[in-house]
Amino acid sequence: MTQIDEAASVLKLLADPTRLTILKLIEKEPCCVCEFVEIFSISQPAISQHVRKLKDIGIVTEERRGQWVFFHLNKDHPTYPFVQSILQQLPDQSYKLDAIEEAGKRLSCE
């Protein structure tokens, strides 16, 4: 496994609009699945599967708070500097959280 292979693996994880948005959101603050479910127009299992891929390499960690699970960007992960350098170039996505809040759809986890 060369550095190129490792970089390609990380890029593959980032190369999806849903996962990229998730990462960009939790870069700012931890979020829970129920928020992602409201934001994206895909099913809850689809969200879980995207998040699992991010957890599998360790760039995302989970923290359970009661029945909710919050996801954090793992700043201690070896690939974090690389990931961060990419995220940093993308526009903030928090407006998506604001939008569901205004629509009264920000669920009880908040």
Add this chain to the structure above:
Amino acid sequence: MTQIDEAASVLKLLADPTRLTILKLIEKEPCCVCEFVEIFSISQPAISQHVRKLKDIGIVTEERRGQWVFFHLNKDHPTYPFVQSILQQLPDQSYKLDAIEEAGKRLSCE
């Protein structure tokens, strides 16, 4: 098409070890297909197909020199700064060209 979608598309193109190495090589100097064929252990059509994907979005341009086609990294492309910021973090791959040269396999295009 949001900025996130566009970024994801570009990342998808980079998310392959062959394409990533090609980009890293031509970042330094234009290369021709015959060199890639020696470097990678995949068929010539497979190389052509990888290169075509890069040409399709325009981040790579081609220049014919006789029977050879050389590929350049297009520094004027809108996504170049983004791509460059990623490539810049990867280790130089020129040793692969050196290796085929020493092995006497650097073909006539040189």
Add this chain to the structure above:
DNA sequence: ATTATATATAAGCATATTATTATATACTTA
């Protein structure tokens, strides 16, 4: 305990990706 809510996993399916082989095209040179 039972029920409700939040999340994860499993199975299945459609589509995308990446390779291969066969063949076509472009250019060079004898």
Add this chain to the structure above:
DNA sequence: TAAGTATATAATAATATGCTTATATATAAT
């Protein structure tokens, strides 16, 4: 012009990806 070299395209096959629905698990609340 015929033959050789370099590259591109087409057809096809294997595998990967990302979604869905159904179901399981974990916690909370009645």
